[in-house]
Amino acid sequence: MLEIKKAEKQFGERTVFSGVSFSAEAGETACIVGPSGCGKTTLLRAVAGLVPLSDGTVLLDGEDITSWKAEQRPVVLLFQEALLFPQLTVLENIAYGLKYGRRKLGRRARLAESRAMLQKIEMEQWENAYPVELSGGQKQRVALARALVLKPKLLLLDEPFSSLDASLRQSLRTWVRSFLREEEVTSLFVTHDKEEAVMMSDRLIVMKDGAVQQQGTPETVYHQPENRAAADVIGDGLYDERFIPASSLTIGAADGYSGIIEHPQFMHGYRFYRVNVPSLKQTVVVLSDTLYEEGEAVKLSVTEEKENGAL
Amino acid sequence: MNKFWKVLLASLLILVFVAPVLFLFIRSVSFGWRFPDVLPDAFSLRGWQAVWSDPQLIRALWTTIGIGTAVVVLNYLLALPAAYALSHHEPRGKAVIETVIMLPIFVPVLAVAMGLHLFMIRIGAADSWIGVVLIHMLPTLPYAVRILKSGFDRLQTDWMWQGRTLGMGPVRTFFGLMLPMMLPSLRSCGILVFVISLSQYVLTAIIGGGRVTTLPILYFPFFSSADEAVTASFTMLFALLPIVFLVLLETALYTYHKWSRTV
């Protein structure tokens, strides 16, 4: 189990984040979501021990590892890029940490465990391939395998899918999620993509403006953002003293919030409009089967019954 | 590129690189080959025999290989940490350090060598092969640092962090992760340094004081000998040395690569 208590990080005078506290149960995938530059990567590096925290503690299974060196922590960080060693084959890459790293094994055991892991990531036929021959998704799978053969108590993932194209990203997400569940790995996942965050996590932590804005199950956080910042990051809806989900907004009523149609959007077989609401300085994507022009002024009314996504 | 240019380029390459060597080789094993003749009258190994039977020359050969190798090793030892620091840290006065390291390329080495000679006499390194190795650092170290630095530049910090997070300490990360990835740079650096060291005449002559005899020192007396076959054989030998060194270096680097493999 991972516990972060009052973590704080400063670069010189500038505070990137402070008072960051959250936890992840064993076997759980916790996900930090936040806009670009809010300090997600910095936080992961600090948990991995690669950069020091300015303040706060990191507990892993009750043990305070705040001052441990990176190589001593039973933690592996997966980077945005797979960073496979180009001069080594796929199998050798997987075995890497078993020779040089935290969990040293003899050659025979290395070979056996790496092969078993290769099988788990369904890449047996690539055993002797070199990283240049692999696709982006395959590289990330090998990187994941290289991390997991070390049996870390905690796996950290820093936007591992961000360099992949959309369809590959989608399929790899699904695969990684079920893989992490099967292996019962405690993991901390970082992304700026709210869809990915909601999909990957058992527990969702919303970070913005250098602080944790909200945490809870992805279901709760998505449907009930507690404040404007959390709503900005994760919610689909408007925030006006309280959160109004997009599902309870209707375009075309006589009164309500004044909005301007920005453009139509087509998703999952439905027509949506992105509507700008100048009075709230927010935009929201709302379902509608009526045709509107771009730039057309409309009213957005709130239908209370539809709240919480219950269409 | 179309075919015409390819053929032209190939012919030029052959003319510039292959033809002289071929000519040299034929010259070294021929007997009485005068201008209008297309082929020599007779072949003989006399030129090579003369070279191989000269004990001074054999000794010089070993001295040259020894000094060259020592210069390469010393360059690795000094340039690796320097290049690493320059590439991955921001040492105080980085610009100054870089300029000082590059300086020997820009100032006349001869002037520096004269000064260093006096210094070496004082510390007793003059007229010895140690002194020669040290003075060969002057024209080689700048290039070594340059090459290795650009190698390190290509390895962003993330690579080192990847090592650390897999559980490797800083030293292990350096030798088990960074160096194996630096092999291409190490290769070009080694070859270049060896070839530069091999072609030093003036520096070796000044610091070696005539007592350290490398191949270039012997080359000029040989060159003035009237026997062209002997000169040609000697020159061939000279040209073959880098190839011999290349084989040695490749073996060493391959062994290192083998060692760094994981299954």
Ligand SMILES: Nc1ncnc2c1ncn2[C@@H]1O[C@H](COP(=O)(O)OP(=O)(O)OP(=O)(O)O)[C@@H](O)[C@H]1O
């Ligand atoms: N070594 C450093 N020195 C100074 N400032 C830094 C350093 N590393 C990061 N920062 C700053 O800290 C802030 C947070 O950076 P970080 O990379 O953690 O953001 P992020 O949330 O991961 O963003 P992204 O989603 O774009 O990856 C940034 O404003 C960045 O400029």
Ligand SMILES: [Mg+2]
């Ligand atoms: Mg980041």
